Amino acid sequence: MLLLRRCGRIAVALAAALGAGAVAPAPDWSEPCENRFAVLDGGFEGARLSACEPRRSKFVVRIEPENSPINPSPWYAFRLTPKRAGEIEIVLRYAEAAHRYHPWIDDGAGWRPLPADAVRENRRGRKAALRIKIAAAPVIIAAQPLFLNEDYAAWVDALARGRDHARTIAIGESRQGRTLIALLDGAPEKTKPAPCALFVGRQHPPEVTGAFAMMAFLETVFGNSALAAAFRARYDVIAVPNLNPDGVALGNWRHNAGGIDLNRDWGPFTQPETAAVKALLDQRCAEEKGGLALMLDFHSTRRNLFYTQSADETTAPPRFAERWLAGARARLDEYEFEHAERAYSSRPTLKNYIFSRFGAPAITYEVGDGAARAEAEAAARILAEEMMKTLLAPHP
Ligand SMILES: [Zn+2]
DSSP: OOOHHHHHHHHHHHHHOOOOTTTOOOOOTOOOEEEEEEEEOOOSSTTTTTEEEEESSSSEEOOOOOSSSOOOOOOOOOEEEEESSSEEEEEOOOOOOOOOOOEEEEESSSSEEOOOGGGGETTTEEEEEEEEEOSSEEEEESSSSOOOOOOHHHHHHHHHOTTOOOEEEEEETTTTTTTTEEESSSSSSSSSOOOOEEEEEEESOOHHHHHHHHHHHHHTTSSSSSSHHHHHHHHHHHHHHOOHHHOOOOOOOSTTTOOOOOOGGGTOOOOOHHHHHHHHHHHHSGGGGTOOEEEEEEEEEESSSEEEEEEEEEOSSSSSSHHHHHHHHHHHHSSSEEEEEEOSSSOOOOHHHHHHHHOOOOEEEEEEEEEHHHHHHHHHHHHHHHHHHHHHSSSO
C-alpha cells in the first residue's frame, strides 16, 4: 500500500509541477513487484502499469494514462514470471477510465484472450480482477495482443522484399527519434503525375485491431493481382502504417511522446509525426503532381464502422464512400459494420484536414476492439479490392 500511495503522490506532484497537458516521465516498472507466487514487472516495450502492490496471493496494479485529459483507452501490459505453479489474482485499478479491454495472455505459444469467467469487473469498471493460471513460463498480460515497433519493421521488410513495386522510405523521426516509415508503390522521387491514395495507421497506440486490418488491406493493395497492378499504375500509393511509434513503445493510452493526440494535430502540426506526413503530401500530392484521391485512416473503437463525409458533402471522386461500402457489404456476410456519416467540423483530425484540403473522400476505418483478427483481416482484403475497383471505375 505504501508503494502505491507514494507513487500516487509523486504522480500528482509531477502533474501539478508540469501543468495540465504535460507528460510525466513513464514510471520505471522494470523494477519487480514480488510475492511468493510470482514477480510482476513492466520492463519491456509496450508495457504500462503505474503502480504495483504485492499481496499474499495477488497483485494490485494501478493503470494510469500518460497525461490528462485523455480519451478512455486504458491500455495495460505487464509480465508475470512464476516462482511456482498455481493460480494468481491480479486486480487492475483505474483512476481515469473504466476497464475496457478484455485481457489477452501470451505464454510464448501465442496470444489468446483470457476466458470470460476469469475476469470480474466491479460495477463501475474502476476495478477488474483477473484470475491467471501460471506454470513455469513467464506470461505477458495485455489489453490487446502486443504489436510493437519491431513487428512493424519485420512486416514492412517482408512486404517490400522481392517486390519492385513496394519500397520503404524514412519520412522523418518521431519525438523520441524513432524513424517514421512510409511504404510507396514507386520511386522515392515521383516521376509521373498521379493522384495519391494515402493510408495512415496507429495514430492511437492501443488500436491493434485496426493495425491488423490495415496490414491485410495493404498486402492486398501491394499484392500481385491484376487489379492491384492496375490500381498502382493509376494511383500513387502512400502508406504510413505506424505514425506513433513512441506511443506504441511507451504503452500510451492515446498520445505521442509529446502528450498530444496526433489525431487532433492536423492543422496545428506541432508534432514531428503529423508534420512529416504533411511534408510528404506537399511534396507528392500537390495539385500539379496529381492531387489526392482518397485517404483512409485506420483505428479501433467499440465496433466496426466507417466515418465518412456526409451525404450532402461533395467529394472528388463523387459518392466514393457509398459506392465502396455498398460493394464491400455485398461480399461481407459475416462482418457487420456501420457507415457513419460525419460532416466536416473544425476539429483538426486527419479526416477533416484531408477533406478540407483536397476535397477527397477522407474516411476513418474503425475496427471493433473485440474483432477477431482473422475476420478483420478477411474483411480488409475485400474492402481493399472494392476500394481499388471503385477508384478504377468511371466516376458516376
Ligand atoms: Zn483512434
